[in-house]
Amino acid sequence: MADYEKSRTDIAAEEGFTGTFQGFIEWLGESLIYGGLRVHDPAPDQWGRLSTTIETFTGGFSSDEHLLGRLRFSLWLTTNWVRSERGGLDVYEFPDWLVNDPEEREWLEPDRGLVNDFYRVRTVRVYDRHDRDYVELAYDKPIEVVLLEPNFDVMEPNATLIIRPHRNPLPDPFAPKKQS
Structure with a gap:
């Protein structure tokens, strides 16, 4: 990739994403270059409600760090944040109703x-x-x-x-x- 070309992660961070939760997770996974995400099977949370844990990690790539860093300021993701760990790992827990909701939302605003x-x-x-x-x-x-x-x-x-x-x-x- 030439220096003047934007990576797909840079473009994704600039454009943001509006759609369903499932679409958002797919978009995010396709947008990352060296980083990634891990979607766990639904399991009961500490209150016994079904939820899905999602882990995102940067892989050390600055464009991936920028995109995932912007997610930290998204209202939807901030309210479902569980913890961050050294090395660029963020853990989120989403209730089942949100994971399966067909309603489209603005998950990440355009930059x-x-x-x-x-x-x-x-x-x-x-x-x-x-x-x-x-x-x-x-x-x-x-x-x-x-x-x-x-x-x-x-x-x-x-x-x-x-x-x-x-x-x-x-x-x-x-x-x-x-x-x-």
């Missing part, structure tokens, strides 16, 4: 190249340009912080900072299941 993160906060405080007065906004769900700058110019910043409720709120795992 905007700037800030794109989510946080659990109760209050956001925005100060005026003189650092004296501020406005406080209250949130009861995760928020998404996005810095958009479509026309990057070093001499004249023109970015927009967006703070909004996360667009893909997590469903209540204890809510009654939809009848088919």
